[in-house]
Amino acid sequence: MPDQNTVLYSADGPVALIAFNRPDALNASNHALRTELSQAMDRAEMDPAIRVVVLTGEGRGFAAGADLTESFTARRGTINEHILKDHARLIDNIVQSDKAYVAALAGATAGVSMAYALACDMIIMAENAFLYSPFAAIGLVPDGGTTWMLVRAFGHQKAFEIVADFARVSAAECLHAGLANQVVPAEDLRRTALERARTIATRAAPLSIKYAKKLLRHAATAGRNEITRLEADFQFVCDLSEDSKEGVRAFLEKRKPVFRGR
Template sequence: MSVILEKAQKLFLSDNDAKVQTGHEFETVNYLVNGKIGIIELNRPDKLNAFNQTMRSELQAAIEMADNNDDLRVIIIRGAGDHFSSGADLKELVSAKHGIEAQLLNEYKPFLSRIAQSKKIYMAVVQGAAAGIGGSLALNCDLVVMAEDACLFQAFAAIGLVPDGGASWHLVNKLGYKKAFELCVEADKLTAQECQTAGLVNRISDQASLQDDAFAWATKLASGAPLSQQYLKRLLQQAQRASLHDTIRQEALYQQFCFNSEDFKEGVNAFFDKRDASFTGK
C-alpha cells in the first residue's frame, strides 16, 4: 500500500473509503479515487477547514486532477472532522497585503468556475457548518447532501463583510430578494431542512449515514450516460438566464448531440433487452 493510502486510512469517514484505489498527498486537502468517484476532502479540521492560501491552491490542484481524470464521473467534496468549512481563515484574511478583491478573483473564482463549467457532476457533502465562502463552495456544486443537524451560515455581515464566492447569486435566485436580504443582513443560519425546502439542498441524511448515503447516490449517478449528464448540466445552467424560445433551440441542439452518440444506441438496446445500460461517454 502506498504512503498516501496508508495516511488516508486514518482519515476515512465511511466504509466505502476503505476501497480507495489511489490518491494524492496534499498538506490541507485529501484527494482520493474510488472507482468512478473522486473524493476531495478539505483537511484542516483543527481550523474547522478554514481556507488559507495553501488550501485554496491545493483545492484548485485537486479539482484539476479530478476533472482531468476521464475515468471519474462524480466528484464528492467534503470536509474532514465535524464541519464542512468555516469559510476564510480570518487570521490570514486580516493580514492580506493586497486586499481581498484580487484574492477572490485569482484564488477562489478559478476553482468555483471550474466546478460550474466541468463536464462532471460535483456533489457537496455537508456536516456541521458550511459558513462564509465554505457555504459558497457547497452551493456551487451541482448537488448537495446535508446532515440533518448541519447548517448554512451566512456570517459575512457579522464581521462587516458581504457575501462572496457567488453566494448572493445562489441565495437571491432560490430564496428571493427579501428572504436572501434578511438572511445576509442578520448574518443568520439556514438549517438543513430550511435549505432543502428552499431548493438549496437536495437530500438530508442523519450524521451517522451521511457519507455512505452520499457515496451510494454518487455511485448510482456514475453509472449514468456521461454525455447526457454533461449536456443537461450545461442546458440547465443556460436555462436560468435564457428565454423559453432560446431554451427550446438549445435543447434541440443538445438532443441532436446525444441522439448521435453510441450511448443513446446502448440505452435503447438496454431498454429493449431489459438490462442495465453500460454507458461509455461516446
C-alpha cells in the same frame, strides 16, 4: 501530484471524493488549501474514469469560509483580485465541469465556503448542518457568487435575512426550499453522498450529465425559446453518440447499459 495535507483526494471507480482537511480550523480556506483543492479538482477533471465528484469536509463541519488569520500577503493582490483569482476560479471549476459535483455538508457551511457548496449540482446535508453568512459582522459582503445563489434558492427577502441578520439556515429549511436534495443523520452523510454519486455515475450517461448540467445552469437566466433551441442542439449531439445507441439497445434488450462517455 504532491502529497496533500489540507485537501484529501480518493477515487473509487467512477466517483472521486475531495475533502477539505483542516478540521482544527473548521476547514477554513487558506492558500495551501486552495492550492491543493485546485490540484484535486484538476486530477478529477483529467481522469476519464471519474464521472461524479463528492465535495465534503473532515471533522465537525464542511468549511468555515476564509481563514481570517492568514496574512494579507498570502493573498494575490487586492481583495477583489484575491476573490476572483483564488475563490471564483475554483467555484467556476465546479460550475463549468463536465462532471457532476455532489456536496456533503455537516455542521457549519459559512462565508465563502457557502459559494463552493451552493455551486454543486446536488447537496446532501446532515441533520446538524446549517448555512451561515457572517460577512456583515466584519464589515464585508458575501462573495464568490453567494448572493446570486441565495436569491435563486430563497428569494430576496430570505436571502437578505440570511445576510443582514446572520440567520442560520438549517438543513430542514434548505430541504424545504429545494436547495438540499436529502437530509440524513450525520453518521450517514458521507455514505449517503457516495451512494448517490455512484448511482448517478453508473446509471446516467456521462454525455447526458454533461449537457443537462449546462442546460440547467443556463436556464437560470435564459428565456424559454433560447433554452429550447439549446436543448435541440445538445440533443443532436447526444443522439449521434455511441452512448445513445447503447442506451437504446440496452432498453430493448432489457439489460443495464454500459456507457463510455462517447
